[in-house]
Amino acid sequence: MDKVRVGVLGSTGSVGQRYVNMLRDHPWFELTALSASASSVGKKYRDASKWVLDTGMPEWSADMSVVAADPKEFRRARVELVFSALPSEAAKTIEGEMADAGFAVVADTSAHRMDADVPIMIPEVNSQHLDAIKDQKRKGKRGLIVTGPNCTTSGLAMTLKPVQLSYGLRTVLVSTMQALSGAGFFGVPSMAIVDNLVPYIKNEEEKVQQEVLKILGDYKDGFNNAKIKVGASCQRVGVLDGHTEAVFMITEKAATPEEIASCMERFEGEPQRLKLPSAPMPPIIIRKEPDRPQPRLDRMAGTPERARGMATVVGRIRKEDALDNGIKYVLLSHNTIRGAAGNAILIAELLKAKDMI
Amino acid sequence: MDKVRVGVLGSTGSVGQRYVNMLRDHPWFELTALSASASSVGKKYRDASKWVLDTGMPEWSADMSVVAADPKEFRRARVELVFSALPSEAAKTIEGEMADAGFAVVADTSAHRMDADVPIMIPEVNSQHLDAIKDQKRKGKRGLIVTGPNCTTSGLAMTLKPVQLSYGLRTVLVSTMQALSGAGFFGVPSMAIVDNLVPYIKNEEEKVQQEVLKILGDYKDGFNNAKIKVGASCQRVGVLDGHTEAVFMITEKAATPEEIASCMERFEGEPQRLKLPSAPMPPIIIRKEPDRPQPRLDRMAGTPERARGMATVVGRIRKEDALDNGIKYVLLSHNTIRGAAGNAILIAELLKAKDMI
Amino acid sequence: MDKVRVGVLGSTGSVGQRYVNMLRDHPWFELTALSASASSVGKKYRDASKWVLDTGMPEWSADMSVVAADPKEFRRARVELVFSALPSEAAKTIEGEMADAGFAVVADTSAHRMDADVPIMIPEVNSQHLDAIKDQKRKGKRGLIVTGPNCTTSGLAMTLKPVQLSYGLRTVLVSTMQALSGAGFFGVPSMAIVDNLVPYIKNEEEKVQQEVLKILGDYKDGFNNAKIKVGASCQRVGVLDGHTEAVFMITEKAATPEEIASCMERFEGEPQRLKLPSAPMPPIIIRKEPDRPQPRLDRMAGTPERARGMATVVGRIRKEDALDNGIKYVLLSHNTIRGAAGNAILIAELLKAKDMI
């Protein structure tokens, strides 16, 4: 099989680096275009990007020349699919231009998430929303746009889906303890977080609430939100990677903690059925120890090797007596892998497997 | 006025040190007995205690000889009131012995919190529970026992009380981000918490749930729990001092965030009315900034100087649309001051002001 | 005595805040002008400054209007002495303008430190360098400029001085572990320092080497560097405040660790003799415990209350057998107090006591 040529928009930032890292030796994709802002164009990737992952920069990427975020450049590199890790202002314009120019755009930015014909895709959860892309085509778009969810939504929607399927969901309240990398490398000053935490992340609670409803809803001539009530309180803590979320929920039908654990544990979706290269087997891992999940120990969970960091880890599933049909648990999801680059790559694999690129 | 002589049980630990520190130049109390475990007895306090506060050890305490946790020793030091910061196993026995020997015991340990005639006292919240002590006397106890709440309960109950009074409370869910000092100096290994968090604190959720109901309930020939549903998810984060809590609540009567803020801001209790030396004025501080409270910036809040760390700081009060009559907010309370030593000293001041010692 | 009116240049940054905080109730100085960059001018200090100290912002400062860094504004506020906490580019111009306009400028910036007639002053160490100011006057300058040293130089020069006086110094090597606040609030991203350290601080090693020689040298018709060899390796670690430095030294005359401790412990300078309000008594504190000094426990050392954070704490003084006449020790100095605002205030007190303002 010929590999699909892919490019990365915003390749020098911390999510951009995750893409480069995860596309090492990818069996289906070959990375041929790295773009960044004007000041980096023309530099070697080695010089344009201050690499922050402990794996070291892949040799082949180090010598690539950074190009502009311009469809012409991507066409020159014979790219078919574009991953976007752009800052949000830039994303709005450039992602649209790329789609108009005929590229398949997979974005983990928020710019197009709430567009009427753009899915927010977690491949295990709502692969049926790919139907929206057919409508994009029908409207005459040359390329296509798919987005991944906000990094906080990601693990939450993943763990809600099997419960929704088996027991129905009425209300979900989540209190998050989010990692520093979610704000980008320069996002949180050390003086703001050492011996401290910050109980606020701009627009985050709104995003979580909206996105969960869209993801868990239907698509039929348009998106129909799920009939669930979702509330969030979002906090930043001094953890490098891995968002931890304490979830309280009211289910439609009563369920024991064991039943909840069991439905999560058995859950799988299209990526697992299609054996996509980056699909974690299983997508949700249940830990029985009383003190798990923990970000440092569990954020890289996921089998096989290529799916490291792609699994969502759940623990402490217990009854919440303060609510009728109440359940509470704690989840952990790697915010720059499952919550960004890794999820986008899995979307791209799904598009490929479904012959949509 | 002659000062009341007081002693501290468990004076060398981190809460014990808080007592010693906060009793510097106390206008009503004089610390004359410092006890610790057998291996420390006879040593100078300077040598028995590895001081961990950035204030330095008070000079007068450094040369005191550590005594055994024995009523005879405390009588010899002419102690009238005993603060207990004992580990829980030791607390059960020794606090009882001290009360039997005629001392007034103010404990921030859990040993006697759920006893039928022992109040869990937050002086601003439930000073009327001092009636239980009269029943202790009536039953023939020579001394008395009062306890303070768990460090997590403390800030929560403080902020719930004004809401309960003004709007009624139906359901409370709290997700905590608790400080390291809550586990004692040696409680949490650094390897367990750097770049990490631990979503579990043994028995903590149960304590919070039980204690809030007792504190917010009535006392009339016995304690009657408040008719509120309380659920908790407790997590440990890498912060030295100051418990942060994300609270979701359902009130009986609808209230706007402004109304909630206002009722908290105007709240005051017996300590404020009696102008007790360690009473924070006001007990609850509302921060308007979007990103407060933060532990490092707000944990020492409290006016006057002697009440530093005694105020509970609340921010981010907002509507929770996922719940009917839903409100959510974030609170911060200093766990070893308001949640332990400082609260106990305030109880002692209340006992003194009420002529109960 | 009428108070001297003072102003602060760069009042909203983290060192600027230290000035405001340390000038609360100052017996000799009254703060009447707070300046900041154009975007803050006209705002209340409360709104212009994101306060990061755990003491809370002093009430009287909160309502002051921020003014431009303009001599006219400072004259209008009847300022006599100006403290500068400006960023280095701005410092070069504005400090000179202020001195030209007749103000006494006390700067903890590097802009003028190596000027031929400007002393780098640590009042205990080189108060005789005030002679340079007389030469400034002689040259016709209307105001005057004095600087404080780099925050890393501060504790080092303080501890070297008594050794130089008693035993002579040949060579000094220092390896630093510097606090985050030294880089300003936004200086070090959390992603760069959590579970990490950075073995590089731009220009820092050069500054330490040069400044120590000037400070420990003579002034006689110009500065003559001390005949000492100084080398440094500077590292940043994840500590909020307090620079720790591991020092190796070769003395001229042999000295035992006890003798070194003793000469440091007995050391005092003009501030102690003049009993200046912010003078720490003593300026160097020797800790005997094997594991001190530690930043969190020792950075606020200093007696009396107004001198908290002004003492330099030394521990682990021992022989270094790898060097002839070798000694090694560890020192700790609060970088934004003794290494910046506090040292500058002490300089101002010295100027006042010497009738130079």
Add this chain to the structure above:
Amino acid sequence: MDKVRVGVLGSTGSVGQRYVNMLRDHPWFELTALSASASSVGKKYRDASKWVLDTGMPEWSADMSVVAADPKEFRRARVELVFSALPSEAAKTIEGEMADAGFAVVADTSAHRMDADVPIMIPEVNSQHLDAIKDQKRKGKRGLIVTGPNCTTSGLAMTLKPVQLSYGLRTVLVSTMQALSGAGFFGVPSMAIVDNLVPYIKNEEEKVQQEVLKILGDYKDGFNNAKIKVGASCQRVGVLDGHTEAVFMITEKAATPEEIASCMERFEGEPQRLKLPSAPMPPIIIRKEPDRPQPRLDRMAGTPERARGMATVVGRIRKEDALDNGIKYVLLSHNTIRGAAGNAILIAELLKAKDMI
């Protein structure tokens, strides 16, 4: 080739876990015995060991039954070579018993490091010290004992060796910033290190000074220390893994920083010549960036995959003008891999390649 059966003494601790992790799929060794203290004997490894690495516990180890640290048990498991990660008190006795019982013991403990016929082995640096083992045999020992150095010595001796060979070494001073894992999982309480550092590690400076001299010395009918002067100042910082060391040195012959970099970069030893499975190629990596090495980014350096964490990373090589023939640099070495388990495995590979087991 049949695999050599190996066992691990002290397999449940943090270094013990590193052994288990690094022996996954080892081409030459098969792990057949995991021992731990009495309370763990008979349990599954999964239950006896609280796994702290982010890789997850290898499946095959999880079901192994933990055995006693008894030669009979190890014989039953047909072990030939024993890795020891015992606490130091236990090490003294048990390692000797194992050697007496005929096992080859490779220890990263300090118990036997200074024994007259036991080498402290860094395979790249002093493989010729294996001659000492022949003397062990000659004295009639049935098994043999080899030790690895203290985790701080490891990277230091590695980087000193090429300089010693090319330019000669006169004096070495090192100031360390050591990781938390060096003290074991429970070694450093979080309250002791968050927003702090500890400038003391018991016996560490003495070990570094002694071990470097033995490792860089000769073996000829006994060990002869190198004629170098070595001094150390050891500090603990809040980093999980990876010791950073700031080194000052005086060479015999003058050398430029470029020459020092070059001799380190070209350095290789027996493991590289023999292409041992865990040998890093090259053993020393020179970083040119001004701000490297950094523990989080560089501690896992090492190629090929099996040698991750085995390379020593050096940066900031520069002239030290305060010393004649002075050079300074910063090094980083992974303390539980290169400084413990990984180095021991490399020793074992060397023994195997040399037919000494």
